[in-house]
Amino acid sequence: MKDQFIIYNTLSRKKEVFKPLVPGKVGLYVCGPTVYSNSHLGHARAYITFDLLFRYLTFLGYKVRYVRNITDVGHLEDEVEGAGEDRISKKARLEKLEPMEVVQIYMNTFHRNMDDLNVLRPSIEPRASGHIIEQQEMIESIVKNGFAYESNGSVYFDVEKYNQKYNYGKLSGRNLEDLKTNTRLLDGQSEKKNSFDFALWKKATPAHIMRWPSKWSDGFPGWHLECSAMSMKYLGEQFDIHGGGMDLTFPHHECEIAQSTASQGNEAVRYWMHNNMITINGQKMARSLGNFITLDELFTGNHKALKQAYSPMTVRFFILQAHYRSTIDFSNEALQASEKGLERLLTAVNTLDDLVGEEQSTVNVAEVKEKCFAALNDDMNSPIAIAHLFEAVKMINSIKAGNEKISSDDLAELRTFFANVVFDVLGLKPEKATGSGSNEILKGAIDLLLNLRMEAKASKDWGTADKIRNELNTLGVEIKDTKDGFEWSLKEL
Numbered sequence: 001m002k003d004q005f006i007i008y009n010t011l012s013r014k015k016e017v018f019k020p021l022v023p024g025k026v027g028l029y030v031c032g033p034t035v036y037s038n039s040h041l042g043h044a045r046a047y048i049t050f051d052l053l054f055r056y057l058t059f060l061g062y063k064v065r066y067v068r069n070i071t072d073v074g075h076l077e078d079e080v081e082g083a084g085e086d087r088i089s090k091k092a093r094l095e096k097l098e099p100m101e102v103v104q105i106y107m108n109t110f111h112r113n114m115d116d117l118n119v120l121r122p123s124i125e126p127r128a129s130g131h132i133i134e135q136q137e138m139i140e141s142i143v144k145n146g147f148a149y150e151s152n153g154s155v156y157f158d159v160e161k162y163n164q165k166y167n168y169g170k171l172s173g174r175n176l177e178d179l180k181t182n183t184r185l186l187d188g189q190s191e192k193k194n195s196f197d198f199a200l201w202k203k204a205t206p207a208h209i210m211r212w213p214s215k216w217s218d219g220f221p222g223w224h225l226e227c228s229a230m231s232m233k234y235l236g237e238q239f240d241i242h243g244g245g246m247d248l249t250f251p252h253h254e255c256e257i258a259q260s261t262a263s264q265g266n267e268a269v270r271y272w273m274h275n276n277m278i279t280i281n282g283q284k285m286a287r288s289l290g291n292f293i294t295l296d297e298l299f300t301g302n303h304k305a306l307k308q309a310y311s312p313m314t315v316r317f318f319i320l321q322a323h324y325r326s327t328i329d330f331s332n333e334a335l336q337a338s339e340k341g342l343e344r345l346l347t348a349v350n351t352l353d354d355l356v357g358e359e360q361s362t363v364n365v366a367e368v369k370e371k372c373f374a375a376l377n378d379d380m381n382s383p384i385a386i387a388h389l390f391e392a393v394k395m396i397n398s399i400k401a402g403n404e405k406i407s408s409d410d411l412a413e414l415r416t417f418f419a420n421v422v423f424d425v426l427g428l429k430p431e432k433a434t435g436s437g438s439n440e441i442l443k444g445a446i447d448l449l450l451n452l453r454m455e456a457k458a459s460k461d462w463g464t465a466d467k468i469r470n471e472l473n474t475l476g477v478e479i480k481d482t483k484d485g486f487e488w489s490l491k492e493l
Helices: 041-059 087-095 099-116 128-144 159-165 176-182 223-235 246-264 295-300 312-320 332-354 365-377 382-400 408-425 437-458 462-474
Strands: 006-009 014-017 025-030 063-068 076-078 083-086 148-151 154-157 198-203 219-221 239-245 269-275 278-280 477-482 485-490
Touching: 006 269, 025 041, 025 223, 041 063, 041 099, 041 239, 041 269, 041 278, 041 295, 041 312, 041 408, 063 223, 083 087, 087 099, 099 295, 128 148, 128 154, 128 198, 128 219, 128 223, 128 246, 154 246, 159 176, 159 246, 198 223, 198 246, 219 223, 223 239, 223 246, 239 246, 246 269, 295 312, 312 332, 312 382, 332 382, 332 408, 365 382, 365 408, 382 408, 437 462, 437 485, 462 477
Parallel strands: 025 063, 025 239, 239 269
Antiparallel strands: 006 014, 076 083, 148 154, 154 198, 198 219, 477 485
């Protein structure tokens, strides 16, 4: 299936058959978080998107080197103008902490949240502060090639000079003349030749804590430079895929293209992939806008916009139910629908384990598989793939009910298919653990109460039966009466 995998390349603005530089190997770089506050639902979208890509490329048989950075210096408050206070330094000042204490606190939280969401760790997770030398070397090459200049101890990229030879704006579709019209020169930026020039190295003010010595000044690297230096260090002068949120297309990724081209004479990235945003009431969810819901708030329900807590797998399934290039609008109703859909899917997985194969099939497993993988090959169309999984769920339920038959060979194929797609590729996992300890005790207690309820119903003690059912429902136990007794499930354990 490798030669059928198609991805949308933001650079060419069209779908392209993926062909790696080195057969059988993939170099993948994704912009990681700036760790100065808790991760929110918008972050989950980006990292689940590229976790899906990482998983699917691995499933297709590629050996993937996945690099996702940690930004721990240089990300200023005004991303476009490259101005304002360093976000981590500001947080440290407000909370009376060392900057690297802030980094450690929120990096730990980020990792915990990603583990909860079953987002795989990258192959390499470099930190910007650990690659100052590489960034300084890259600046020197850009200056040497005539595309940057020093001014009062800072070094700026000369966008106009670069645009005379190359095309600044090719990724985002920006035009330099429009940038000249729309950008403004802020206080303290008169050292630039043009307002749209961006910093490669910033001279630190006396109050700036995070600083390193350089030939230009004691200072710190520009945010855009970090990803260029780290991606090329670990993936080479040219690599396959660079990913990130659509909001990073400009200026961040546009500047990355300019930096790599200016330093080495050619672009580093062959395929650019961008996920779309999560919106809330039609507006992009972002920390800078103050309209975000953190992942911890989602998992606990502790936010005024939430009607309940949502498990990590519900959040993951919610995100996967939309194509990564489409927007998702947050709503409790959508998350509740995802919760029910996920439960139905995972219930079918359990049912699949209980089915017994026969001599012949009246179902077509191969057709469902073909449709599902065709969707994944078409620019990771996870919602269509999930729709085909639910076709298989209907098939499983029909077999269980005795309306269809499945051969032993087809049953083995269907089990492998579900394990591959549901768990390995989509990264979903059961949220009910029944292995030991408190979960076994809880299971026994609920079974005991429901057996008491059955005895009450048999004695026509409807009041007691209804009370047990209602109390368990309030606690999150969903009960289904069957001809053989009852079935129950928990929203979250």
